[in-house]
Structures are given as structure tokens and as C-alpha cells.
Amino acid sequence: MSESINLAKHQSKLSLTVPLTSSKSESNRALLIKKLGGDLAQLDNLSTARDTVTMERLLSSSDETLDVLDAGTVMRFMTAYLATGSEKKIITGTPRMCLRPIKILVEALNQLGAQITYLGEEGFPPLEFQPFAKQKTASLTIPGNISSQYISALLMIAPTLPDGLTITLEGEIYSRPYIEMTLNLMKRFGVEGQFEGQTITVKNQPYQSNSYTIESDWSGASYWYSMVALASDAEVTLTGLREQSNQGDSAIAQIMEGIGVKSEFKDNAVLLTKCDQKDHLVIDFKSCPDLAQTVFVCAAIKGVSLEMTGLESLRIKETDRTAAMATELHKLGAKLEETKPGTWILTPAPAGYSITEPLAFDTYDDHRMAMALAPVCMYHDVIIHEPDVVVKSYPEYWDHLKLAGIKIS
Ligand SMILES: O=C(O)C1=C[C@@H](OP(=O)(O)O)[C@@H](O)[C@H](O)C1
Ligand SMILES: C=C(OP(=O)(O)O)C(=O)O
Numbered sequence: 001m002s003e004s005i006n007l008a009k010h011q012s013k014l015s016l017t018v019p020l021t022s023s024k025s026e027s028n029r030a031l032l033i034k035k036l037g038g039d040l041a042q043l044d045n046l047s048t049a050r051d052t053v054t055m056e057r058l059l060s061s062s063d064e065t066l067d068v069l070d071a072g073t074v075m076r077f078m079t080a081y082l083a084t085g086s087e088k089k090i091i092t093g094t095p096r097m098c099l100r101p102i103k104i105l106v107e108a109l110n111q112l113g114a115q116i117t118y119l120g121e122e123g124f125p126p127l128e129f130q131p132f133a134k135q136k137t138a139s140l141t142i143p144g145n146i147s148s149q150y151i152s153a154l155l156m157i158a159p160t161l162p163d164g165l166t167i168t169l170e171g172e173i174y175s176r177p178y179i180e181m182t183l184n185l186m187k188r189f190g191v192e193g194q195f196e197g198q199t200i201t202v203k204n205q206p207y208q209s210n211s212y213t214i215e216s217d218w219s220g221a222s223y224w225y226s227m228v229a230l231a232s233d234a235e236v237t238l239t240g241l242r243e244q245s246n247q248g249d250s251a252i253a254q255i256m257e258g259i260g261v262k263s264e265f266k267d268n269a270v271l272l273t274k275c276d277q278k279d280h281l282v283i284d285f286k287s288c289p290d291l292a293q294t295v296f297v298c299a300a301i302k303g304v305s306l307e308m309t310g311l312e313s314l315r316i317k318e319t320d321r322t323a324a325m326a327t328e329l330h331k332l333g334a335k336l337e338e339t340k341p342g343t344w345i346l347t348p349a350p351a352g353y354s355i356t357e358p359l360a361f362d363t364y365d366d367h368r369m370a371m372a373l374a375p376v377c378m379y380h381d382v383i384i385h386e387p388d389v390v391v392k393s394y395p396e397y398w399d400h401l402k403l404a405g406i407k408i409s
């Protein structure tokens with residue numbers, strides 16, 4: 001694909017059915033569980049996301065060095081898998097991945113009895129693994145407010161440890177729905193875990209064979225909510241989504257009710273239409289950090305001011321997402337700022353603000369920057385730089401926009 005694409009302002013009614021790809025979060029958990037359960041699981045509708053393709057490839061690779069590219073879940077889940085395995089291995093990733101912290105997980109695994117060393121800077125990938133010798137402890141205490149991926153990674157290997165594992169989470173628990181998704185998928189494959197208060201316990205037990213159909217991706221669905229909110233008129237059906245979802249990002253349905261989108265759940269699909277909006281919303285993104293960029297852009301254009309908490313983890317994702325968004329939203333006349341520690345305010349452009357052409361957005365090697373900013377084309381011509389970043393989670397994104405009648409050149 002080219003280095004940038006142009007999206008022409010789309011003025012007509014948005015009317016289509018979107019065959020979303022499935023959740024990379026569910027897919028990558030299911031793939032690891034399948035591997036740990038002796039390949040007995042039957043998985044349907046795996047995600048087409050590059051992160052999932054990478055997870056599947058690395059789980060069966062005999063190479064000594066494994067490259068996760070920019071996939072956080074793959075880095076964290078494979079780290080737990082390799083740490084408790086019987087081979088000498090190295091894991092690495094993109095330059096940005098080597099800046100995403102992993103010390104909490106490495107220290108936890110080393111306490112368990114793994115032998116992981118840093119090949120670069122302490123606390124960050126690349127990592128080297130020696131064969132796992134003997135379990136040294138069955139209880140760990142780790143912070144709950146940095147990345148839930150550390151916790152999910154430990155939980156999935158927990159039933160394979162001779163003594164099982166009890167994890168005590170310190171402090172507030174961020175991205176909690178992702179931990180629950182992990183436990184729910186483990187349960188689907190016969191492994192029971194107890195999550196009570198701040199403590200999760202998983203005894204030694206085998207994964208059982210079963211089948212599972214991965215749900216469509218609610219994070220990917222969020223961009224269609226934004227498109228509907230910004231379109232002049234819309235009737236969009238998103239397939240493969242469940243109202244009772246394993247994915248915390250299904251919260252987009254409730255958030256977008258305040259920004260002008262009505263959701264009606266049908267059999268395995270949701271119909272999006274337009275409705276009235278509010279002019280101010282208070283949102284805590286602690287349980288759904290991946291929705292933040294979508295909501296920022298949509299609210300900025302629709303004139304909805306936001307008061308937000310729970311954005312801390314955005315700084316350590318594919319890019320520093322709050323900094324990147326503050327820069328790009330400025331091009332829309334909106335302001336995103338942390339007004340006191342832990343509280344962010346988004347102030348939309350003042351009424352009558354006019355955009356200086358052309359509106360060109362940078363994407364910072366972050367799929368969600370590209371996908372969150374694209375819906376601006378419902379309102380203005382847009383240029384998106386490095387559009388192929390979307391392959392990380394939603395490779396069909398630009399094709400689906402074309403299906404919606406959006407002119408992309
Ligand atoms: O476990 C998962 O599948 C994920 C957990 C979240 O990360 P953090 O727990 O690091 O916030 C989320 O942002 C990421 O896209 C996927
Ligand atoms: C943060 C994300 O992914 P990961 O941490 O798995 O790279 C994401 O998909 O937005």
C-alpha cells in the first residue's frame with residue numbers, strides 16, 4: 001500500500017453490513033490455551049489480525065529467536081509460555097516493542113522458577129529464556145494497574161504448573177475485562193480459576209478439549225460507531241457480535257449512546273442508527289483503554305466535551321497514545337490535556353472553527369490512530385499517512401470503508 005491515502009468527504013447515507021474480523025484478544029488466548037492443552041481445541045473464526053497470525057506462527061516455530069513484531073499480547077503471552085518451557089529461546093520485537101515494559105512479568109516468572117535474562121535494557125525486551133527447571137513458589141504478588149496482559153499470561157500457564165498459582169493483585173485493577181476474558185476462555189477449556197477480591201487462584205489441572213467460535217472484534221466495531229455518529233444518516237449492521245460479550249470493548253455501545261448512536265442487538269449482529277447526543281460526558285476508560293482514541297475523535301467533531309479517567313496505560317501502548325492524539329486532535333481545533341494527575345479533559349473546537357486544508361493525519365505506527373481518525377472523512381476530506389498500520393488488528397479496514405462507498409485513492 002502507498003505511504004498515504006486520501007479519503008474523500010462522504011456525504012451520502014451510510015448503509016451496509018460489515019463483516020468484521022474477529023477479536024485478536026480472544027484469538028490469541030485461544031491459540032495459547034490450545035497449545036497448552038495438547039492441540040485438542042477446535043477453534044473457529046480466528047482473527048485475520050497480524051497479531052493473531054504472528055501468535056499462531058510463533059507457537060509452532062522451531063526457530064531459536066522469535067520476533068513478535070509490534071504485538072503486545074504475543075510478547076507477554078509467549079514470554080510466559082517460553083519461560084515455563086523446556087528450550088533455550090530468545091524473544092524480540094519492533095523498536096517500539098523493546099520500549100514497552102515487561103519487568104513485572106519477567107520478575108514474576110523468575111520468582112516462579114524461570115530463568116529469563118534481558119539482552120538489552122533491564123526491564124524491556126529482547127529476552128532470553130533457559131529451560132524451566134523447578135517451580136519455586138505457588139504465590140505471587142504483582143501490580144494490577146500497569147498491564148493486564150502480564151496477569152492473563154500468568155493465568156494461562158498457571159494450570160500447567162505442578163503446584164498451580166495464586167496471584168495477588170496490588171492496587172487498582174486496570175483492564176479487568178481482559179482478565180475475565182482470560183478466565184472465561186480457560187473455563188471453556190475445562191480449567192477453573194477463582195477470582196475473589198484482589199486474588200486469583202488456579203490449581204494444577206489439565207486443559208480439556210472443546211470447541212470455541214471467536215466473537216467479532218468489538219474494538220474494530222468501535223470505528224463503525226464513530227462513522228455512524230459522524231454520518232449525515234446511517235444504518236449499519238455489524239455481524240458476529242454478542243450483547244453478552246467476553247470483550248470489555250462492548251462498552252462502546254453504551255458510550256456511543258451519549259454521542260448519537262443507537263444499538264439494537266439482533267441474532268449475532270448489532271444494528272447501528274443515529275440518535276440524539278449529549279454535549280458533555282464523563283468516562284472512565286480503565287476497563288476499555290482501546291476505545292479511548294475512537295471516542296476522542298468522535299467527540300471532538302461532534303462538539304461533545306469529555307472528562308476522563310483511566311487513560312494511564314495509553315502511554316505504553318503502540319505509541320504514547322495520549323500525546324499522539326493531543327497532536328492530531330489539535331488539527332481539528334480540539335484540545336486534549338491532563339488537567340490534574342489522572343484526569344483528562346477533551347475540549348472540542350469552538351463553534352465556527354474552520355479547518356485549514358489539507359487535513360492530514362500521522363499514525364505513529366499505531367493501528368488505532370489510523371482507524372480512529374479515518375471517520376473524520378464523514379465531515380471533511382482526509383489524508384491518512386502510513387495506512388497499512390491497520391493490519392495489526394483489522395487488515396480489511398480500508399476495504400470495508402470502500403464497501404461503505406467511501407472513496408479512497
Ligand atoms: O489482553 C489483551 O488482549 C489486551 C489487553 C489490553 O492491554 P493492557 O492490559 O496492557 O491495558 C489492551 O489494551 C490490548 O489491546 C489487548
Ligand atoms: C494495545 C494494543 O495491543 P497490544 O498491547 O496487544 O500490542 C491494541 O491493540 O490497541
